[in-house]
Amino acid sequence: MDPAGPAAARIATLWWTMLAGSAAIFALVMLLLLIAYRRTPAPHQSEHRQERFWLYGLGLAFPLVTLAALLIYGLVLGETLVPKSRDNVVRVRAEARQWSWSFGYADAAGLRTQGVLHIPAGGPVDVEITSLDVVHSFWAPRLAGKLDAIPGQVNVLRIEAAEPGEYHGVGAEFSGPGYSGDAFTVIAHDAAGWAAFLGRATE
Amino acid sequence: MKDVVRIVIAMLVWLALFSALYGLEGVGCAAGWQHIQVTGATLFQAAMTLAFFVALLILAAVLVGLRSPLFRSASPFIAHISIILAVAALVAGAWTLFPALALSHCA
Amino acid sequence: MNALARHRALSRIWSSQPGWRGVISTVNHSDIGRMFLLVATLFFLIGGVLAMLIRTQLATPHSAFVAPAIYDQIFTMHGTVMMFLFAIPLFEGAAVYLLPKLLGTRDLAYPRLSAYGFWCYVFGGLMLVFALLAGLAPDSGWFMYPPLSSSAHSPGVNTDFWLIGVTFVEVSAIAAAVEICVSILKFRAPGMSLDLMPIFAWYALVTALMILMGFPPLILGSILLELERAFGFPFFESALGGSPLLWQHLFWLFGHPEVYIIFLPAAGVISTVLPVMARTTLLGYRWVVAAAVALAFLSFGLWVHHMFATGIPHMGLAFFSAASTLVAVPTGIQIFAWLGTLWKGRPRLTLPMLYIIGFFFTFVIGGLTGVMVAIVPFDWQAHDTAFITAHLHYVLFGGFVFPMLAGLYYWLPQLTGRKRFFRIGEMAFWLIFLGFNGAFVAMHWAGLLGQRRRIAWYPEDAGWTAINLFSSISSFVMAIGVAMVVFDIALHALLAIRGSRNPWGAGTLEWAMPTPPAAYNFASIPIVGDREPLARDPALANKIARGEYFLGEPRGELRETLTVDAASGIPEALVIFPGNSTLPIALAAATGAAFLGALIRVYWVIPLALLFVVGLSLRWGWSQHAANCPGFQNVGRATLLPQAIETDRSPGWWGSVFLLVADTVLFGSLFFGYAFLWTVGPNWPPPQWLSLSVLELALGLIGAAAAAIGLHVAARAASRGASLWRGLLIALAGAAMTIAALAMTLTRAGQLTDYAYGATVFVMIAYALIHAAIAAIMICSLAYRTLRGGASCPRKSNVNIVRLWTDYAAFVAATSLVATQFSSYLT
């Protein structure tokens, strides 16, 4: 929850919004529960009127409205996060196995790095994720959400680091006894550093 | 037994339609419908949109059916519950399937 | 006959044998229910000890308490034990024990089936306990994702224990679910129409239906995975046309409904207990029933929310995200109905109520975090972190354990006939409540900071050390609370003084009997005209004991009760139950032997065991009809009713219908798997399709039609009282043709280990073949009984049952032949 890229940042905002809303709803329910014990019941309220208030009002209308708003927020956000156009996007490849990660680069054929993924900072990067053995998941929490590495399938995750730096990443789907230590690093370079990194490959 | 069917039918139909649309989406993407153009939209869009409205139509038909004297339960209790659930199924249809109209395809 | 004499006579008729013989031969629902509850509680304690081991491991960074290989077994078994061996069986136990008492009848529909289910559960549970003690426990997490759980990556027997043990336990759940459905629909007090049913019965009915629809996908998945592990059928192997995602779909198709299968009974307990504690009636009964039904169905449309991170297209995810938010609405309706009930009445702060307040506090939090993870982008971050662990415990512990503890303290006086004396329960509540919240609030936070679930250790510099230590300490506080509850109950059962009948002033029928209850429940079967019959007529209990209602005069040594019309509750027939029997435990043992054979891969055991299963089942079925048919009988209050097995739709017919619902879902899941691999499986098409054989197709389709027509003819003959022979012979010929056609197709399925397509075709045809064989055996059995002349009396109902199974077999044979034979034309 310390975002360092647009995807992670927008998800963090989503979280704080939901937390505030949830806290309010939780407080409301607890308050209603408390009042039930504190009040003297109004005599002879018709059952029908009570149903209207509790079931139509609080049970139906209230959640429907809140949830509709939240759902639309979530879907719109989701749309912005899925990789659509592939122009001007750096493409890298991540291959998971028990228990290490190896990375390849579309801009430098033949270049492979083990345990360290290099990306340019300040622009979108599509990570093509797959697995050589069991199901794993690619997760660099400060850059974006996670996406599974599944054998026989390639999944594309869009990540972006706003600033150059080193970011922590882990395999995030249980993958056997070595799972706890299954980690990698993402290094985001500035433009010069990225060029130098790619240049190293062609040497 | 018939009353039990009256209670479960609407939501069961919703479940079937929901699964069908999800399946259609899978089939459409697998068959590459998003690349086929038909009069301004892709075949994929057209199919999903059509399926959405057909689904709502079916759910509305269930609702009308359960209200009509032909299928309505003799027990007011069952009749009431089955109609609540038919409305719920219709709302659930619109609520859960509307992404078929709007969202990005196969990505 | 006075009340005491009646009590003595009925007790003699209904009692189980003394001592351990009673344990293995009892079929009485109160006994079976108590045994279920006891064993489920033991498993809760086992699961709890495992949870403490988990928290010990995670209390400190770089923990060396146990090695990852062992730790993986511990958390996998914790999840497995809690979900399969504690939560579901606890519901079954509560339902088995309570339902006949709530519904005003003397036993469940199939007493021997309850016993069979119980023993399957015990034997399956023992397999898993053995694995745990031997250090061979499953270790791929409770959802067992392949390829991690495939033989290449989990070569040991660990995973097999899971697949086979859990499937065995699920057989017991299916048995219980059939039992519960039929009992609720048919075995009620006269006059109890559907709208007068106690609300718990509605919840139990919905839950049982969900089990019938929810468990078959996992049973299928387990069979497929075991076939892959044992014989190399590559269903989940992407290189050979299978897909690891197929397992995930099948698992979560079960797994999500499972969560609501656990929650709904607990909601039923709340809907029962809370109004009594508020000295009023439930607000919006109809709405609550509708909400439960809606919840049940919606929960089948959510399964992909466990797969948001698997790379499914966003539109697909959006369907499930929308459905997952919508499911909060019926949940909200129930919550607000309960709050409204409290406002409507004058609530008391008793111990059960304290636990219900604990429920409100925790479950609302769990529900809110549930809505959060239903939102796709948030789930991409939260998925597989400690946030999810925290969320799921808020839902499962808050939504199941708290209400069940409320129910325990509520029904304890009914169960034991004693009054709670020691005040340990209140203190235990506070320890559990505070401990639980401490332990799991912290885990939300750790998850947001990036702590993954299922890790065996974490580095010091991760910054989670204090959070985890706090969580571990809190969970030990909770454990002390749980231990105190156990102690409290033990003291209560041993020492407490006799209490009054109906201490809470409840209105439902389980309180209209002496406590602890007698084996026969009701000395006469009451007439019900109200949702709370006891509240309307406080003298009801005495009238029942005096035999004023139905079946008040015991006849011979017969265990008797009534069935009613499902909707209106008008009495329909007289039921005579079977007595004590060791047949259920023997059948469970034979079933277990088949599973064991598969587990240790000594395959010749399986056909042998199945032979026993078939033999015992036939004996079971026949012994049901030993009685001759006396026609209409006097059931008291000047009412004449036929015997249930003489009616067109006997209890056996009803049970078959519900069992076939589960079977149909299994077949549907298989069909889904076939279509799934076809459309999204990587590396298709297969090297070779099954070619069309007109001979097989024609033979199979004509045979299936002949079998169905044959039984139609036989059924017509049975209602006219004519000879069954013509129909049975046609049916038998049809079944033989179908079997031949399917067997021929089966041999052409190809090299099964080479490609998932051939393996799937094989399984589909084999499924149809098994059903054709079952139908053939039933037809033969009917023919044999006709030959001996014994079938002359309950003939109609038997023919109807066989017809149901034959029609289903014919449908399955036709569908799977068509679906496979045309393969090569479909692409």
Ligand code: HEM
């Ligand atoms: C008695 C108090 C309990 C405690 C202290 C406890 C603790 C835990 C912990 C710490 C984990 C997470 C392990 C990890 O992934 O890092 C876990 C997992 C789990 N627990 Fe519990 N738990 C308790 C009760 C329950 C109950 C009552 C249920 C269900 C009815 C349950 C179901 C599960 C499941 C399904 C998992 C996931 C297992 C897996 O990841 O394979 N737990 N529990």
Ligand SMILES: [Cu+2]
């Ligand atoms: Cu995952």
Ligand SMILES: [Cu+2]
């Ligand atoms: Cu779920």
